[in-house]
Amino acid sequence: MRAQKNEELAKTPPMGWNSWNKFECKINETIIREVADAMASNGMKKAGYEYIIIDDCWQIGRDSLGNILADPERFPSGMKSLGEYIHSKGLKFGIYSDAGTATCQGRPGSRGYEFQDARTYAKWGVDFLKYDWCNHGKQSAEASYTLMRDAINKAGRPMVFSICEWGTTKPWEWGKSVGHLWRTTEDIINCFDCTNNWGGLGVLQIIDLHTAIGDFSGPGHWNDPDMLEIGNGVLTPNEERLHMSMWAMFSAPLIAGNDIRNMSAETMKILTNKEVLDVDQDKLGVSATRWMKYRDFEVWFKPLSDGNYAYCIINRSNQPVTINQDLKATIKQYKIDGSYRVRDLWKHKDIGSTKDNMVTTIAGHDVLMLKLTK
Structure with missing residues (x-):
């Protein structure tokens, strides 16, 4: 029988924080400890965030036996000690490596050191491994990630395994038995509607790449549209709400990428909106379907485990749009009968039922995220 990943992990999309979007290579032990302190105390842990993931630049070389070494200037206490500190806060410890030579x-x-590195991470108490795809030469992605999966299994410590090969070889087609989540696109960049010369994508560009792959995602095997850019000072509050809403509609991993030690009340409200998080963390784990696209207006639909539905209308344009939506007709498209109460998940209030047309205005680059409850 073919070996499998640990099937007990990531039954709902992982939630946590990663150092890259805010700090890139400028990380150290003090920052990581302070971020753990913040997550444990500011309401994020209570909301469900639990992984503290150190991205690239923590490692500096290997010793004479080939063991991976943390930078002693930036991490003087060592990774095992740092992992113990994160665990002492009731959180989980994540780390980064790469399937290539660098x-x-x-x-x-980790190329050529997969089993040795997995043993080291297990000794350090690592709970989550993000595994990148730079400097891979002519390696097979599926074989490379499968090898590290097997190394993690042999090391004996359960770890969420995050495949990060940028969607290059359609990992949604082969990743279910290999990893718990797989990046579906190039890296997110801190903008709403843009690309750059190395392939980075804005929020809208990433959303567009998820219209046809939702069926591959589910409990224990998630499409990963990359980390959140909420709170990093470029997206407007409207854009941040749309970003968060659509990641929740996709049942995406929610990995904050801002400085959670010091963020605005508005950012905190967006990251910890329980009603939106409940859509993301719904145990059914179904990714939303785009029901309609008309110019800059899109409607997305998602079934939930309690027999109800999440419904999301996004306005891609920078101008407000007034809608007059027949929700009863809309849900009939999905062969759904009956009357449903309609709740606005960002305003936290009921706004009517599917018996009536919904007439409202959605601001530019904003979203209307609803729950339909029978």
Whole structure:
């Protein structure tokens, strides 16, 4: 029988924080400890965030036996000690490596050291491994990630395994038995509607790449549209709400990428909106379907485990749009009968029922996220 990943992990999309979007290579032990302190105390842990993931640039080389070494200047206490500190806060410890010979920032990769590195991470108490795809040469992605999956299994410590090969080889087609989540696109960049010359994508560009792959995602095997850019100072509050709403509609991993030690009340409200998080964390784990697209207006629909539905209308344009939506007709498209109470998940209030047309205005780059409850 073919070996499998640990099937007991990531039954709902992982939630946590990653260092890259805010700090890139400028990380150290003090920052990570302070972020753990913040997550444990500011309401994020209570909301469901639990992983503290150190991205690239923590490693500096290997010793004479080939063991991976953390930068002693930035992490003087060592990774085992740092992991113990994160665990002491009731949180989980994540780390980064690469399937190639070097990481994206030129630090030692795991190629040829997969089993040795997995044993090291297990000794350090690692709970989550993000595994990148730089400097991979002519390696097979599926074989490379499967090898590290087997190394994690042999190391004996359960770890969520995050495949990060940017959707290059359609990992949604092969990743279910290999990893718990797989990146579906190139890296997110801190903008709403843009690309750049190395392939980074804005929020809208990433959304567009998820219209046809939702069926591959589900409990224990998630499409990963990359980390959140909420709170990093470029997206407007409207854009941040749309970003968060659609990641929740996709049942995406929610990995904050801002400085959670010091963020605005508005950012905190967006990241910890329980009603939106409940849509993301719904145990059915079905990714939303785009029901309609008309110019800059889109409607997305998602069934929930309690027999109810999430319904999301996004306005891609920078101008407000007034809608007059027949929700009863809309849900009939999905062969759904009956009357449903309609609740606005960002305003936290009921706004009517599917018996009546919904007439409202959605601001530019904003969203109307609803729950339909029978």
